[in-house]
Amino acid sequence: MLDQTMQTQLKQYLANLREPIELVASLDESEKSAQTRELLSEIAALHEHVSASFDGTDARKPSFIIRRASDANKWVRFAGLPMGHEFTSLVLALLWAGGHPPKVDADLIEQVRALEGDYEFEMYFSLSCHNCPDVVQALTLMALENTHITATLIEGGTFQDEVEERGVLAVPATFLNGTSFYNGKMELTEILSKLDSGADDKAAEKMSAKDPFEVLIVGGGPAGAAAGVYTARKGFRTGIAAERFGGQLQDTLGIENLPGTGYTEGPKLSDDLKKQVADNEIDLIDLARATQLKPASEAGGMHEVTFANGAVLKTRALILATGARWRNLGVPGEAEYRNKGVAYCPHCDGPLFKGKRIAVIGGGNSGVEAAIDLAKIVGHVTLIEYDDKLRADEVLQRKLRSLPNVEIVTSGQTTEVTGDVSRVNGLVLKDRKSGDERRIELEGVFVQIGLVPNTEWLEGTGLDLSQYGEIVTDEEGATNLPGIYAAGDATTVPHKQIVVAMGEGSKAALGAFDYLIRNEPVEDVAKAA
Template structure:
């Protein structure tokens, strides 16, 4: 199961074990059970603190639990092989069970340990999903911290009948005590917020006690990370409040045009961004959504950002980097069948449609790339483009047209997504020139039609927005309000690219620096008067 390099890497990691751990497998007679036995035996051979047994009696086969030998009540179960993107999750589960401390704030660990009640989590993942590891690792940590929390992590490919029976058509998918709990990427703090009703109020109270910042960055993507680092390096007190650190980069798989790095992946880059931020004295406030902006009344005054949890943050200068999100189709059936056939991440959810027919909506780079990726997994792909021609780069179009299981529809307006009440069964489209309507039978629809700027919270703030809802900025990244700057996909800057966002974030930070050093604080102006 493990090649020589992986074995050596794992052996090095297992050197950090502080206590013995046990691997207990429940196996059948299938090929995956054989692979599971081989994997656990290989792991056990790498360190004396690891033992493997095969007398488990769980109904899910193959599956295995990881537990600390001295505390069998704290365990996590993997149903299927945690390889691919989940190999890191397996390594962390082994280390945490063996007493190696996780890189999580003690306050968060205490909150997990203090949870009352019984929590039986079941979570479905795919080996190609780049959002799943965060959820797998969050539930693993919780289960190994609190004996009242159980976590069973299920690889969909190894348990297809279960996936079908539960209508799991998008991963990561989390069930709690047998009922749907959440879909999508989540960390420990987000899961805790859903479980602990008082968490938001406590967080708001704590945040409201913070001192005012010289610069507050709102948004944690590439633009926000660059802005926070640049202002911190100037010696300014800097805070960064983000709905999720990493922003939309977290939803991006392969990145091949980040200069100096031939290839990387979104989650990896997002982790690097956050790691770089934490190298500086920056107050990082994750999982915080901005709800309202109250600009300063005069130059040098304090701008106020009100968060969704009720907390209020103030700063002399703001850098707004709230980014953008995937645009919805806005047709009947899209909302009703979201996560039941309607999807937005081909890398995450594509494997769930193996052997089935799907559609991709959108003929730009994202749509064509999605169609190419899916064509290698599913039986058939229908690409639906509203325009009279595809808009993707020619090299991508050439690749797409070379595939034998792809149909391309242009001048095609998607009018409805149909289903049987449980899952998607088809798509209705109208030819924009003839008006003729047609139906395509399929099991999934992947929407890839561009971005919408996250600026709803700026309504009535006085910030100038374009007709598309973007923040209007000048060549110095300044908005129409003194002391407020903006950068990245949320602005009118052309070319929504990661590397462009980083440059714009840096520019906005330097402009904020220039503004602050040239503008006396309002209280000093008042004293002088």
């Protein structure tokens, strides 16, 4: 299962084990079980602290648990093979079970250990899902730190019948004690906030206790990260508060147009930016959603940003880089069938529609790329474009038209997504030229129709916004409010591209630098310094 390079790397990781661990597999006669036996045998051969047995009795086959030999009550179970994006999760599970300390805030570990009650988690993932590892790793850590918590992590492609029975049409999908808990990406902090009623209050208290920043950046995508690096390197105390560090990068796979980088993937680029932020000693506050802005003119000399948990951060200069999110269709049935067949991430959820009929709505680059990728997995793709022609690059259009299981519909307006309460079963399509309507029977709808800026919380603050909700900026990234700058997809800058966002973030940072050196700090900042 593991090539020589992977075995060598894994052996180096396993050298960090502090105590013995046990791998106990439940297998049948299937090929996947044979592969599981091979994988566990190879892992056990790499270190004396690892043993593998194959006499497990779990109903899910193949599956295996990882547990600490000294405490059999702390375990995590993988059902199916955790390869692909989840191989890192497997490695971390081995290390954590073997006593290697996780690189997680000590306060969060204590919150996990302090949870009372019994929590039985089941979570479904796909091997191509780049959002799933965060959930897998968070649940793994919880199960290995608290004997009242168990986690069974299930590769949906191996247990397709189970996925169908439970109506899982989007991953990551997490169940708690047999009922749906959450659909989508979650990090440890978010899970704890759902289980521990005091978690948000603790986080808010910790945030609000921070000294005022010289530069606070709201948003952690390419624009926000670039801005932070620039201001930190200028010597200013910099903070980044992000609802989700990486932003849309976390939902982007192949990136081939970043100068100097032949190929990378969004999650990797996000990790690289996160490391650079840490190397520059920037205070990163992740999972922080801004809800209110008080400009300095109203807040007594410094800008104030309030967050969803009630925390308030103060700063001399503010850079808004809140990015954008996928645009919704806004038709009947879309919201009702979200995660029940309506999806927005083809890479994450595509494998769950293997052999089925689906539609992709949107004929730009994102939509056509999604249709091309999905055509390799699903039975049939109907691509629907509202305009009378596709807007994607010609090279992508040629590739799409060459695929035998793709139908292209232009001048098509989706007016309704239909379903049978539990899942999508079709959509209603109107021909914009003739006015004729028809219903297409299918099992999935992937929406790829552009972006909406994350700026609703800025309305009524006095900040100039365009008719589309974008923050209006000048050639230096400055807004109409002194000391407030903006960058990236949330602004009026044309061409929503990663490299453009990075450049705009850097430009806004230089603008903020110029503002700060020309304006004396208020008394509160002087005292805090």
